[in-house]
Structures are given as structure tokens and as C-alpha cells.
Amino acid sequence: MRIEIRKVICRSLILICFAFFCLGANAQRNTSKKPQSTPPVPPPNNLSQIELEVIAEINLLRTDPASYLKILQEMRASLKGKTVKLPNGTLWTMNEGAPALDSAIKTLEKQDKLKALELSDGLSQASRVQLKDLQEDITLGHMGRDGSDVNARLSKIGLAGKNTSENLAIYSTNAREIVLSLVIDDGLITRIHRANLLSDKFEKVGAAYGTGKKNVGICVIVMADKFEFRKK
Secondary structure, three states: OHHHHHHHHHHHHHHHHHHHHHHHHHHHHHHHHOOOOOOOOOOOOOOOHHHHHHHHHHHHHHHOHHHHHHHHHHHHHHOEOOEEEOOOOOEEEOOOOHHHHHHHHHHHHOOOOOOOOEEOHHHHHHHHHHHHHHHHOHHHOOOOOOOOOHHHHHHHHEEEOOOEEEEEEEOOOOHHHHHHHHHHOOOOOOOHHHHHHOOOOOOEEEEEEEEOHHHOEEEEEEEEOOEEEOOO
16 A cells, blocks of 8 residues: 555656756746847948948048058149049049149158047038038039028027037049049148048937039038937
8 A cells, every 4th residue: 555655656756857847948948939139220321332432441541541642642643733533433623733732642651640520410410401402503512402500500490519510522423533523622721621621529420422513522511529409
């Protein structure tokens, strides 16, 4: 009788252990099948390919000025009179010629590396506002059709810092030529566009590119030390 009771107890213990093992295994299987949470992916900036390339070229200039120095030196070697060969082989008839190229080369020879600029949706929006006006009337320059300047346009979107700038590149149709034209600053003795691109006062950048009348390429680049969207 005692033997039978022991057998029953042993069988019960075996069944309990088996059931516990199965429940544990199932729990492990269920856990492994449970999908892992993925952090949300931020929405991409609404920039075109050429606009993204312009930002990349600006940051290449800032983080590796020697790479742009080499390009300028090759252009200087190709200069004949006031006609220079661009990296893609296109010939460009300059206003100044050698003086503008030599000035850019001299600057980059002593230029320290800078931090890359952070892409800003707000600055890109301000760039698009002015681009739209320039597509209608390219002679406006930095002034909007409503008489606004870059700071006024930024203030309608958000809050910028103390340091802001707006660069315009007209006629260029690819990112490298856009940045090269601003670095060389042919015909503009102050070389203000070059100074803006190589300033350590700026942290953020936005860009907009489009074509105006007669298919003229227009690029607007806005930079600032900081920018925050206005709270609604």
C-alpha cells in the first residue's frame, strides 16, 4: 500500500515538473517572438538632392579646407586671361580673374578646420521664402518683395541668434560650383560670402535651390548661430 502511494506521489511530482518546464519554455518562446520596440525615426528634412549636396559641400569646405584649396589651385593653373576651367570642364569667364582666385587660395592656405554646420529646417524655410521671390525677380538680391531682409524672414518662422547671414549664388547649376562661386567671390571685393562660409560664429545652415526665369540657377543659403521654431 505504501509502495503504491509512493508511486502516485512520484508520478504527480514528475507531472508537475514537466508542466513547469513546458510553461517556462513557452514563456521563453513567447518572449522571443514579441517584437522589440524601435525608436521613432525622425522625419527627413524636406530638401532636394542638390540642396543636400550644397550643405555637404559647405561642410566639406569647413571641415577639410585643404580639399577645396586643391580644387582652387587646379583652377588657377587652368586660368587663361580671365577664363578658368571649372571642375566639370565648363569654362567660366570671370570679372577679376587671377586676383579673385589668388585671394581665395591665400585664405584657404591658412584656414583652420571648422565644425560642420547642422542642417536646420527653419533656416531652409527662410531660404525658400527668398528663393520664391528671386524666381520672380532676380534683381531683388537679399531684399524680399515685401521689403524684408533675412532677419525679418527668420523672425516670422522662429527665433534666431545674434549672428545670421544669407548667401546667394546665381547661375551655378551644381553644388560644387555653387560653393566655389561663393568661396571665390569674383567681383565682390569684400569677399563677404567666403567670410560667411568660413565663419566660426555659425552653427546651423539651411538652403534652397531652384531655377528662375530663363532657367537661371538660384541658390539661397541661410546660416545662424542658433534657431528655434516659434512655439504655437
